[in-house]
Amino acid sequence: MKRFPIIHIILAVVMAGFSAGSDFATPQVRGLLDGEIEVALNPTGIAPLSAVATFQTRRACDVRMRISGREEIVRYFDDDSLSHSITVLGLYPGRVNFLFFTLIPRHGTPETKIVTVTTDPLPSFLPDIVIETSVPARMEPGMTLLDLAILKGRQNTTYPIIFDKYGEVRWYLDLSTEVPGFCVPFERLKNGNFVFGFGESIYEYDMLGRQAARIIEPGYNFHHDIREIPGNLFIAAVDKRDTTILNSRGEKKSIEDHIIAIDRGSGRIVNEWDLRQILDVRRNEAVNSNGDWFHNNAVWYSPSDNCLILSGRHQGVVKVTWDNRLVWILAPRHDWGPAGRDGSGPETSPYLLTAVDAAGNPYPEEVQDGSVAADDFDWPWAQHNAQISPGGTISLFDNGDFRNWFTAPAYSRFVEYKIDEASRTVRQVWDYGRQRGAALYSRIISSVDILPVTGNRGMSPGIIQASSGNTAKYVELTYPGGEVVFEATIKLKALLAAQGSPGFDAVYRSHRVSLYPD
Numbered sequence: 001m002k003r004f005p006i007i008h009i010i011l012a013v014v015m016a017g018f019s020a021g022s023d024f025a026t027p028q029v030r031g032l033l034d035g036e037i038e039v040a041l042n043p044t045g046i047a048p049l050s051a052v053a054t055f056q057t058r059r060a061c062d063v064r065m066r067i068s069g070r071e072e073i074v075r076y077f078d079d080d081s082l083s084h085s086i087t088v089l090g091l092y093p094g095r096v097n098f099l100f101f102t103l104i105p106r107h108g109t110p111e112t113k114i115v116t117v118t119t120d121p122l123p124s125f126l127p128d129i130v131i132e133t134s135v136p137a138r139m140e141p142g143m144t145l146l147d148l149a150i151l152k153g154r155q156n157t158t159y160p161i162i163f164d165k166y167g168e169v170r171w172y173l174d175l176s177t178e179v180p181g182f183c184v185p186f187e188r189l190k191n192g193n194f195v196f197g198f199g200e201s202i203y204e205y206d207m208l209g210r211q212a213a214r215i216i217e218p219g220y221n222f223h224h225d226i227r228e229i230p231g232n233l234f235i236a237a238v239d240k241r242d243t244t245i246l247n248s249r250g251e252k253k254s255i256e257d258h259i260i261a262i263d264r265g266s267g268r269i270v271n272e273w274d275l276r277q278i279l280d281v282r283r284n285e286a287v288n289s290n291g292d293w294f295h296n297n298a299v300w301y302s303p304s305d306n307c308l309i310l311s312g313r314h315q316g317v318v319k320v321t322w323d324n325r326l327v328w329i330l331a332p333r334h335d336w337g338p339a340g341r342d343g344s345g346p347e348t349s350p351y352l353l354t355a356v357d358a359a360g361n362p363y364p365e366e367v368q369d370g371s372v373a374a375d376d377f378d379w380p381w382a383q384h385n386a387q388i389s390p391g392g393t394i395s396l397f398d399n400g401d402f403r404n405w406f407t408a409p410a411y412s413r414f415v416e417y418k419i420d421e422a423s424r425t426v427r428q429v430w431d432y433g434r435q436r437g438a439a440l441y442s443r444i445i446s447s448v449d450i451l452p453v454t455g456n457r458g459m460s461p462g463i464i465q466a467s468s469g470n471t472a473k474y475v476e477l478t479y480p481g482g483e484v485v486f487e488a489t490i491k492l493k494a495l496l497a498a499q500g501s502p503g504f505d506a507v508y509r510s511h512r513v514s515l516y517p518d
Contacts, residue, residue: 159176
């Protein structure tokens with residue numbers, strides 16, 4: 001593990017005359033600090049804006065840390081100890097950072113010590129971030145996490161970053177030497193660590209860049225999504241080695257059509273879903289005729305009935321039971337046939353949902369089969385990141401690629417559907433994005449974010465192509481009003497070129513997160 005030299009503190013003797021409740025408290029003849037505060041910047045070598053501060057105190061103390069700046073970081077550490085190890089997150093890049101450590105004894109006067117830490121500038125290949133709109137009083141608390149893929153050489157590597165409401169990067173990981181590839185997704189676990197998959201492995205890392213766990217599953221390739229669910233399990237989208245389908249073009253190697261559930265303690269696979277058994281592998285040929293017939297890009301667990309919500313870019317959104325039976329299919333009703341790797345399985349059409357309006361009336365057949373959209377309803381097209389919202393709706397990023405079977409102008413949107421499983425109907429209850437047209441259109445990747453404190457909605461087109469350059473976005477909207485209260489444009493550096501290009505910069509998913517996991 002690469003070690004960086006320890007930065008010794010520059011201590012300022014705290015000025016007298018300030019109140020004990022302020023950052024500057026009256027010093028004592030013999031202070032609380034026993035020795036120096038030492039700060040190890042980037043202790044793992046892959047988290048350049050993070051550090052660990054260690055020091056001793058003569059009396060048991062709690063510690064309050066503040067990083068000064070336009071968006072200050074303030075963190076209280078309930079240590080009540082003589083020995084302190086403080087995780088420092090949120091340093092500014094390319095400047096001298098001032099850190100204020102206030103030592104708070106159980107009885108007596110607090111003391112504040114000042115430490116300076118100098119950080120390197122950001123790598124030049126990271127995107128520029130422009131804040132278009134910011135209404136802090138109406139925004140979800142926290143900062144914005146980008147699951148960022150950067151083209152380096154001939155492959156994408158992963159550089160997740162967190163930026164504040166002013167567009168300044170305050171944290172990132174350089175995973176290029178640890179896991180040299182495009183690691184997805186970058187999702188926070190309940191314990192505060194991040195999980196992602198690459199190759200045959202699931203990795204778990206903390207905010208300092210320390211690997212907390214790794215699970216290896218030979219014969220499976222992780223992609224697109226990993227979720228923690230009750231029972232100390234992960235569910236994950238995987239390729240399974242040596243699987244095939246038979247379509248009109250012959251036998252094809254199939255990918256992205258299996259799910260596995262994994263015991264996190266033992267690494268044992270406790271369940272497996274083979275989507276070839278329950279879906280029509282031939283239906284996608286209008287948009288993709290090779291073995292990537294489903295292209296599963298999201299898994300979501302429904303705890304109320306022990307089912308999964310799955311998002312197939314080339315098919316639609318489906319709900320399946322724990323024992324791999326279909327519940328419903330959210331997709332245009334066009335051209336659904338029998339299931340099975342060779343089409344010899346049961347019919348899929350009985351599971352299709354019927355689209356209805358607010359009064360419960362079905363739309364005309366041309367809307368049902370996806371040929372046209374109604375004013376208040378359209379199916380999802382090449383969607384990503386399908387999930388269950390707190391109100392029970394299905395929320396997703398509707399990319400809009402091949403919308404209405406290539407006949408309608410392309411646009412992307414955040415959309416929510418209400419499904420009545422008893423009547424097998426679906427109603428569109430909210431969307432945003434149609435009015436923005438090409439400005440938010442991302443034909444691949446992208447995500448939505450359900451924000452728990454405000455109830456706002458976030459959407460993140462992952463790669464918007466334009467002649468002026470490729471960008472990504474994070475847009476925060478009030479719900480259900482749909483007012484933009486925050487919008488950031490992420491100016492990507494490596495562009496999506498012609499077919500055969502080795503890669504491009506993109507944002508796979510985005511989330512609003514707290515810098516310090518609670």
